[in-house]
Amino acid sequence: MSWKIITSLLDIFIITFIIYYLLNIISGTRAVQLIKGLGLIFLVALFSQLLELNTVNWFLDSFLTIIMVALPIVFQPELRRALEQIGRGGFLKEQFWQNWGPKEINEIVLAIAEMSEQKIGALIVVSRRVGLKNYIETGIQLEAKISKQLLYSIFQHESPLHDGALIIENAKIKAASCFLNLSTRSDINPRLGTRHRAAIGITEDSDALALVVSEETGVISVAEEGQLSRHLDKSELREKLSHIFARSKEKSFMRRHF
Numbered sequence: 001m002s003w004k005i006i007t008s009l010l011d012i013f014i015i016t017f018i019i020y021y022l023l024n025i026i027s028g029t030r031a032v033q034l035i036k037g038l039g040l041i042f043l044v045a046l047f048s049q050l051l052e053l054n055t056v057n058w059f060l061d062s063f064l065t066i067i068m069v070a071l072p073i074v075f076q077p078e079l080r081r082a083l084e085q086i087g088r089g090g091f092l093k094e095q096f097w098q099n100w101g102p103k104e105i106n107e108i109v110l111a112i113a114e115m116s117e118q119k120i121g122a123l124i125v126v127s128r129r130v131g132l133k134n135y136i137e138t139g140i141q142l143e144a145k146i147s148k149q150l151l152y153s154i155f156q157h158e159s160p161l162h163d164g165a166l167i168i169e170n171a172k173i174k175a176a177s178c179f180l181n182l183s184t185r186s187d188i189n190p191r192l193g194t195r196h197r198a199a200i201g202i203t204e205d206s207d208a209l210a211l212v213v214s215e216e217t218g219v220i221s222v223a224e225e226g227q228l229s230r231h232l233d234k235s236e237l238r239e240k241l242s243h244i245f246a247r248s249k250e251k252s253f254m255r256r257h258f
């Protein structure tokens with residue numbers, strides 16, 4: 001095979017990968033409708049060029065120029081998320097799991113299970129490699145050890161900190177009552193309210209995990225990478241948390257030794 005063919009194949013492979021990656025990032029967002037709309041306008045523009053419909057051509061050309069200028073403004077949140085996702089791609093290798101152990105996981109699981117039984121609404125965000133400083137700053141800052149009792153008491157209705165999200169970073173409770181960006185995805189179950197949307201939102205903005213207890217039903221859910229797994233029981237939650245930290249430890253070990 002000649003060098004030229006190899007570089008052409010590489011070229012095609014890279015472009016296919018980039019398109020696949022971009023489609024993955026925008027799937028389920030309002031940008032999908034926009035892409036469909038733009039595709040349609042490009043098709044009409046192509047036909048009008050072939051048929052030499054000059055006025056239509058002129059109109060579509062001017063329209064597309066305006067759209068291109070307006071795009072970054074209208075889709076600023078989506079663009080920011082996409083760039084954050086690209087930047088996340090594994091370059092920040094902070095050993096976020098270092099202070100985590102079975103004890104911390106156990107305390108969280110017990111607190112969530114108890115709140116689920118008593119239908120106490122809760123939203124707990126567990127950060128991983130991506131720091132959540134900008135979200136921590138929106139709440140009341142704490143620097144507390146993880147304990148079932150503390151988590152449980154923060155989310156009691158009488159507690160001034162119960163509203164909003166609690167953020168755990170490096171196995172420490174960093175803040176409570178934090179405000180998160182809500183996911184703008186259009187394919188989220190409409191019966192889920194803002195607590196679940198906020199949980200999904202933070203996992204789109206970062207690689208954090210978000211644990212939710214529904215106040216209405218007591219259902220336990222976990223959001224990861226923009227996907228919500230619902231109806232988890234105590235052991236499934238424990239397994240999920242343990243698995244995530246074990247996986248991170250393994251990956252970090254591989255990086256250091258191979």
Ligand SMILES: Nc1ncnc2c1ncn2[C@@H]1O[C@H](COP(=O)(O)OP(=O)(O)OP(=O)(O)O)[C@@H](O)[C@H]1O
Nearest residue numbers: 121163164165179180193194195196198214215216
């Ligand atoms: N942007 C946000 N950031 C953090 N927490 C939020 C945010 N929006 C709402 N919440 C939390 O969610 C609570 C409201 O939950 P809501 O009933 O709207 O959601 P839900 O998904 O239906 O949850 P539930 O099943 O518990 O009712 C608020 O009281 C607040 O604690």
